[in-house]
Amino acid sequence: MHHATGTFEIVMTPESQAPAEGDGLPTSRVGLLKTFAGPVTGTARGTMLAAGTPAPGKPAAYVAVDQFSGTVDGHSGGFVLLHRGTMSATGNAELSIIIAPDSGTGDLAGIAGTLAIEIKGGKHLYDLTYSLPDRP
Structure with a gap:
């Protein structure tokens, strides 16, 4: 396994929101644009679907799909x-x-792994743990 650590910036663009109905949670759809720096360089564009409010005392959940290039x-x-x-x-x-x-895709065909995100002092940090197949 390999590690690549660095920073990224994110622009979140609200696309739709719905207030909580009854005892439910508010929901939203947000466009994502991440710009990576360090050993991972490039952009990831995606969509996030969220429910709830990420604040103390409130539950929240999200799923997202990003396409990195x-x-x-x-x-x-x-x-x-x-x-x-x-x-x-x-x-x-x-x-x-x-x-x-x-x-x-490309030289990254066969890549597998996980991405960890941490926010420190307002900066977004990443730690990509990954493997690539051996190439002949």
């Missing part, structure tokens, strides 16, 4: 990232981001 440690191509995140009303949070199986 660029380079990873000098290998050019693309792949799909699948996100699943939850936050309980007590503040417990879980985030899982995987590279969709068989979604790699």
Whole structure:
């Protein structure tokens, strides 16, 4: 397994929102544009679907699909990232981001792995743990 760590910027564009109905949670659809710097260089465009309000005392959940295009440690191509995140009303949070199986293209064909995200001091940090098949 390889690790690639760096930073990324994100632009979130609200596309639709619906207020909570009855005892439900508000929902939204948001366009995503991420620009990666470091060993992962390129952009990821995607869509996020969310329910709830990510704030203390409130539950929230989201799923997203991003299509990355660029380079990873000098290998050019693309792949799909699948996100699943939850936050309980007590503040417990879980985030899982995987590279969709068989979604790699170009030099990244066959890539597999996970992406971790951390926000520190307002900066978005990533840690991509990945493997690539041996090439002849």
